[in-house]
Amino acid sequence: MGRAxxxxxxxxxxxxxxxxxxxxxxxxxxxxxxxxxVALAAALALAAAGAAQTRADPALQRKLxxxxxxxxxxxxxxxxLAVELDTGQPVFARNSGVPFAPxxxxxxxxxxxxxxxxxxxxxxxxxxxxxxxxxxxxWQGSLVLQGHGDPTLSAGDLKDLALQLRQxxxxxxxxxxxxxxxxxxxxxxxxxxxxxxxxNESPPLSALAVDRAHYRGAFSTQPALGAALxxxxxxxxxxxxxxxxxxxxxxxAQAFPLVSxxxxxLAAIVRSMDLQSDNYTAELLLKELGAVTAxxxxxxxxxxxxxxxxxxxxxxxxxxxxxxxxxxxxLDRLTPNALVGILEAAWATPQLRTRFxxxxxxxxxxxxxxxxxxxxxxxxxxxxxxxxxxxxSALSGFVRGRYVFAVVHNGHPISSWWxxxxxxxxxxxxxxQ
Numbered sequence: 001m002g003r004a005x006x007x008x009x010x011x012x013x014x015x016x017x018x019x020x021x022x023x024x025x026x027x028x029x030x031x032x033x034x035x036x037x038v039a040l041a042a043a044l045a046l047a048a049a050g051a052a053q054t055r056a057d058p059a060l061q062r063k064l065x066x067x068x069x070x071x072x073x074x075x076x077x078x079x080x081l082a083v084e085l086d087t088g089q090p091v092f093a094r095n096s097g098v099p100f101a102p103x104x105x106x107x108x109x110x111x112x113x114x115x116x117x118x119x120x121x122x123x124x125x126x127x128x129x130x131x132x133x134x135x136x137x138x139w140q141g142s143l144v145l146q147g148h149g150d151p152t153l154s155a156g157d158l159k160d161l162a163l164q165l166r167q168x169x170x171x172x173x174x175x176x177x178x179x180x181x182x183x184x185x186x187x188x189x190x191x192x193x194x195x196x197x198x199x200n201e202s203p204p205l206s207a208l209a210v211d212r213a214h215y216r217g218a219f220s221t222q223p224a225l226g227a228a229l230x231x232x233x234x235x236x237x238x239x240x241x242x243x244x245x246x247x248x249x250x251x252x253a254q255a256f257p258l259v260s261x262x263x264x265x266l267a268a269i270v271r272s273m274d275l276q277s278d279n280y281t282a283e284l285l286l287k288e289l290g291a292v293t294a295x296x297x298x299x300x301x302x303x304x305x306x307x308x309x310x311x312x313x314x315x316x317x318x319x320x321x322x323x324x325x326x327x328x329x330x331l332d333r334l335t336p337n338a339l340v341g342i343l344e345a346a347w348a349t350p351q352l353r354t355r356f357x358x359x360x361x362x363x364x365x366x367x368x369x370x371x372x373x374x375x376x377x378x379x380x381x382x383x384x385x386x387x388x389x390x391x392x393s394a395l396s397g398f399v400r401g402r403y404v405f406a407v408v409h410n411g412h413p414i415s416s417w418w419x420x421x422x423x424x425x426x427x428x429x430x431x432x433q
Contacts, residue, residue, distance in 0.1 A: 057091060060433065064092040067425035068407070072415035078422070081336035082405040082430060085347060091403070096340075099319035099333035100408040103387030104277045105394040106327030106334065108342050111270050111359055112352075113309040114285050117293060120267035120355045124150035124288070126208070128161050129180075129255040134170060142175030142244065143258070144251040145231050147208025147224070148183045149288045149297070150263045151281040154211055157261045158231050162238035164259035176244030177232045179224035180251055183207035184287045184297035188221075191299065192329030201328055202279040205287065207297060212280060224248045267355045274359040274385055275367030279326035286325030299324055315341035327387055339396040339406035347404065360385055360397055363427070373424050377431040384427065393419035399430040 068078060079095040090096075114122075125148050132141015145161075147153065184207035189198050198204070203213040209223035210230045220226030228246035235242055263269065273281040283299070290301030303322045311317055321333040346356040361367030364379035368386040373379055384397020384405075390413045396406035407426050409419040 060429070061092050063429045064426055065094075067429050068094070068422045070418040070422045072418045073409050073411065073422060077410045079336040079408045080406065080426065081340050082403055082426075083340055083344070085344070085398075085402060085404055088344075093336075096336040097316075097318060099321070099335055100394075100410050101330065101389070101392040102327050102332055102334035102339070102408060103389045103392040103394050104279075104327040105339055105385050105387040105396045105406070105408070106322075106332050107274055107277065107282045107325065108339065108385050108396065109306050109310060109322055109334075110282050110285050110289075110325040111274060111356060112313065112342050112346055113289060113306040114266060114270060115346075115352050115355060116309055116313070116349075117289060117305070118266055120265060120352075122266040124148055124152075124263040125260055126150055126153055126157065126161075126262075127260045128165065128258050129251045130258045131252055131255045132175065134168070137169055137171035139170050139173045139175075141173075142178055143173055143231075144178045144180050144249070144255055145208065145227055146180040146183070146251055147206070147227065149207045149284050149291065151209075151212075151278075151284045152263050152269065153209065153227075153261075155230060155234065158210060158227075158234040159237070160261050161231070161259050162234040162240060165235070166238050166240060168258065170240055172241045172243070173235070174243045177228045177235070177242055177246045178249040178251075179208050179226075179228035179231075179246070180249060181206045181208040181224035181227075182250050183291055184284075187299065190283055190286075190324035190326070190329055192323050192331035194328075194330070197328050202283060202326065205280070205283050207284075207287070207291075222248070267358070270355070271359040275361055277368050277386060279328055282325035282327075310338070310342065313342075313345035315345060327392075328389070330391070334408070336406040336408060339394075339408070340404050343396065343398065343404045343406075347398070357383060357398070372420065373428060378424065378428040381431045382427045388416055390414065393423070395420075395423035395427065397427075399427060400433075402433070403430045405430060 068080060079098050079100050081090060081096040082092040083090050127146045129144040129146055131144060132139060188204040199219055204221055204223050206223035208227045210227045213220050213223040213226060215226035215230055225248050232242050232246045286299055286302035287297045289305040291297035293305045294301045307322050316337045319333060319335045320338050323329040323331040346352050360383045361369035362380060363369045363373035363382035373382055381400045384395050387394035392410050393414050393416050394408040398404055407423045
């Protein structure tokens, strides 16, 4: 049973600084000199062509370089890449192959992988399984509320499940209500998170959590138990008595499904995730990818699935390290090359492009860009994912359907205000073209 929609191609290093100095001609035997000279000439010609393509519009390059020049943000800790979508040619590059902490632009990796593997129409399912049998109006045995990672599961869904059970004629449960979160592992955070990220930046991670692990207005550090308690309350409100005390556990081998609810579509979920930069949803999606694809609902398994999917999409992975889904991990690394590659892959896939674009904030209009770039020419024409932590600030997206870009700043700590000034100016220059 469904419910209402939840609202709340590749290059090598292209940085101008990465072209290096003059090549060294190797010492070779005479009979191989001609071949080597020809090969060297061809390599130099290709390098010259690539440099010429990157320098196609010196005026635009100067404007973009000026846009990035702000106080308190070091050029050596700034990476940027802008590419024409139609031609695939870079119009600006700086440190584009350097690995940076990506902050929440990391969510772009999960968005692409989830839409590609699970599909935009995918829905999470939460089931009630019965252990025992129904005898008249009494369920003799226990009920198991089994989660499969739905980040949108709510008290309203539990009410729906309780009403479905009542429609089956159940008025009393002799046993307990069990919360089963075994679809994922029991780790509540991801590798590389600072201790204060737990609860402050994300609720406890679990395959079964109701209202983002809240029960009666407070966080439950045992999400599956909180879900079982909330389901007991929903059953009682529906006129179904429960004999035993709520607990956690796994459904036994003889348990069978009685009723279920499903989430909104994945397309709706990733849209909400990226618009609001929702860390919790990103982490559950990552574990879901591991559970569905690799039969292991762990962050590590999900990260491996995402990395494999990026490789399949020809995203350049040199220097890339996917550790979590949200970008909170201090161990995550993405390059501007990879960020642009992710966006290009989504743009080049017709069945993904519309949903991927719809998930991104719009400058001056929606999500985390609602209060940025509120004037023309950027307003409404820059569609991009933001990212901010104490050590990283980033912006990566599309401009007028003409350019794709990524700007990433790192620092210890980063000057977030000045970094955003640079990012907004960079995108605005592109929007003015």
